[in-house]
Amino acid sequence: MEEIIIIPAIFIGLPWLILHYVTKWKTAATITSDDEVLLEEMYQLAKRLDERMDTVERLVAHDHVDFKPARLVQDPEEDNLKLAELEKLVAEKRGANS
Incomplete structure (x- = not known):
């Protein structure tokens, strides 16, 4: 049951979080x-x-x-x-x- 939560968190949640903050940093630096x-x-x-x-x-x-x-x-x-x-x-x- 834990695999059902961990796998989407690693492959969906983590990249989304990284891309979200990369976008924020790029817009704030202009x-x-x-x-x-x-x-x-x-x-x-x-x-x-x-x-x-x-x-x-x-x-x-x-x-x-x-x-x-x-x-x-x-x-x-x-x-x-x-x-x-x-x-x-x-x-x-x-x-x-x-």
Whole structure:
């Protein structure tokens, strides 16, 4: 009698359970076009804020000699290296979508 329950559970229930959750994971991992637009807006805002912070730190450092900004890196290329990598990825994404 136990075989009647165990065999369908293994050959029907287990694959159904696995396929069910695989489908759930695939649908949850996607990003919508609205999400992409929001991320692009947030990226542009973060970029503008970074530029403003650099300007403020330069102005304060110019006015006060003992001011040592923790965020300001002496080499602007090094400071913006990750931003350049992100801009490259965004440009590649736009090129792929066109």
